[in-house]
Amino acid sequence: MRSGDPMPILALAGDVMLGRLVNRWLQHVPASYPWGDTLPLWKAAAWRSCNLECVLSDQGEPWPSKAFCFRSDPRNVDVLKTCGISAVSLANNHVLDYGPEALLQMVDILDRAGIGHSGAGANSCKAKEPSLSRAGGLPVALVSVTDNEPEWAASPDRPGIRYVPMECADPRAQELFEQVADLHQKGYFVVTSVHWGPNWGYQPLPEHGRFGRALIEAGADLVAGHSPHVPRGIEIYQGKPIVYSLGDFIDDYAVDPYERNDESFLLWVELDQNHATRLVLHPIVIEDFQARRAPGERALAILDLLVELSRPFGTRLRVVEDDGTCGVVPLEAKIL
Secondary structure, eight states, X not given: OOTTSXXXXXEEEEEEOOSHHHHHHXXXXXXXXXXXXXXXXXXXXXXXXXXXXXXXXXXXXXOTTOSOOOEEOGGGHHHHHHHTOOEEEOOSSSTTTTHHHHHHHHHHHHHHHXXXXXXXXXXXXXXXXXXXEEETTEEEEEEEEESSOGGGBOXXXXXXXXXXXXXXXXXXHHHHHHHHHHHHHTTOEXXXXXXXXXXXXXXXXXXXXXXXHHHHHHTOSEEEEEOSSSBOOEEEETTEEEESOBOEEEXXXXXXXXXXXXXXXXXXXXXXXXXXXXXXXXXEEEETTEEEEOOHHHHXXXXXXXXXXXXXXXXXXXXXXXXXXXXXXXXXOBOO
């Protein structure tokens, strides 16, 4: 990035699921509806990404034996376009819910819409490709993997996902680390999007910590996790963030009364030149198939939870109540 260029913001959310009731609702509302009043927060960023937890398609049949299959009308790519999404992660346990034909149709839809994607494709080479784009003058690479659904792993002649077990010594993990190192050496700000582990639970598994730190050591600038449906804490390792879970952002799910899967946050990553300097967490709630900025006391409760979840990692998350309640993490900040 050239000196004098404006400092860009990256915006990231966790799972965006546009199927089932959301899909039905979108027949009657504008494509901007699911983003609610978070849309200005997205628009303030120069690069925007989420985990697309469904398939955009009108083809295929539900995957045999899967209890939950998420498919959304191809026209709902306009939801992503309305927000200005730069790239989506496709490495998850729902992009093949309607089989390879539907996955390939979605890839074509995203390509035609000019939306980058990583983590799934027509074969293993395509599934491993990063999405390369820019945030202002900064080159950004999105690399997406998952340890869910090993039977969906892409092969040289079969569509699928980029399946990588969270074991650092595994050859597939080593290949990922080498790719991240190469992108880092080429000057990219490397965002690794990881759909890891089972649903539920506020605490990351030990292997996720080891894997996230290995990604940072390889050259990743940000590790963005998702899968458990709830937010998890943030670790700052070697000055770079590991966000163990961004939680859910848009869906139609029933709400667990204890692990509130309707509460999460939109993450801003503020940059100076090619380095992240600060995280800003904007609390959100999901209501009526729409992401909304969490009001007052509810925003504070979400941030208080994130403070406690991040404390074991030595991360200081400061709550700011100026123009909208948010959480701030300077990337050098540690509890003394």
